[in-house]
Amino acid sequence: MNFDQTLSAADLCDVEVSTRVAAKLREFHGINIPGDRNVLIWDRMRNWLRQAKSLCTPEDLAEFGVDKIEAEIYLLEHELHDKCKQQEIGFCHNDLQYGNIMIDEDTNAITIIDYEYASYNPVAYDIANHFCEMAANYHTDTPHILDYTLCPGKEERWRFIHNYLSSSGEEPKEDDIKQLLKDAGKYTLASHLFWGLWGIISGYVNKIDFDYAEYSRQRFKQYWL
Template structure:
């Protein structure tokens, strides 16, 4: 549903936002009539609130400007440094891998609107699209980004565990077994350090809503880099596979269906596409080793997003059952750990 922007969008100081939009309109030569600004809420975001903003171009009623407005979610500074995220956004934009940053204000920012289809939960399962995502991930992992090239996975999980313990009730701490999660983290890190891990610049949140697909050019664009950092590439692939279980556009967006987790054939096709996208045909041993690493990293993913769910449940008021989501991630961790770490 389209709504007028003035005084409607929660979490913003209207004048600060309008100042950015007026500046953009002036740069583009538009005579901006603020009464004709419209906002359409885009569903599916769980950290931020996102809107499509339009206004008539050059005072024309038949042509319009389109930008994307992102309002930062409550408590997001727990999960990442906003200034670092902005630097990442600008760096990726500068090398043509994502939308441009058009303007900033205290509660959010305005971005270039990508005129492409946002993938659906079923799209990521399509063999051709899945291969394109794999190839795009390989390019993304090869980006040379400024700053430290050290993986942040384990320090970040430990930081989130401390935060989860500090905010949650005794009841939730007991339910989620937070007293023994630190040991689980240590066990996983030790297990996953036995083999050399390829480190790359990872998206770390590659759910279907963060993947855009241009049907005409058959190209993939990855968006939303809030959690992006250097990490083991197997972790990033594992995260993407785990997201196959989610559909955030239902009446119960928090519910995960692990029957939709990719089967061995789907995982193997993805990994082969990932490894071969640079032009070299991978050896079977290389494919199998990455597949094995990816499965192990699903366990780290469950802990990572389980802790995220707990913290978000206390910090965020977006309509999403974060605690139930966290419960499912931890349940899947305890269910799959004996199978994946056997022997």
């Protein structure tokens, strides 16, 4: 009998596990969902921004700089559209943290779960978001605290993207690895903005024991670095 278990935060740093996750993510991005293939990340951020404005106290509006975020979304969208040329659009998970990845204890096969935020987006964004999630460990006494020193360095990012591209069965060109690595780096900003807004809203509507405000502060701090 096979048993699946979710990964731990430390598992994402394991080379073999990371290789399997990269291949599974490539497979996931190839899923064909009937209907439009429109990129949704920017419209979702604008929708969340409207919600944040309607929920926030004047103090929170000021602290999080909510009134400045609309311009940032616009600038970032157009900057990434112009600079990430010929970017691949795929069906993205958009929340590939360790708790949404399961592994079969017998075969080591990877399964991606929880499609709440899934939509078509640039695959570089999904990869960038996965890298950002390596800063998180939601099974500690302070699950809202993010440690960005745990995010993969250039060598680890290169290996992940090489494994991602080579999982199709062909050795990727070095230029293709470099381009996707570069694009993922740029989309890191979009990930911070996206989840920063999520944290603001969640602090008002969710009642679980999690410091959403502090989580947002950390994501926005990374954005403004």
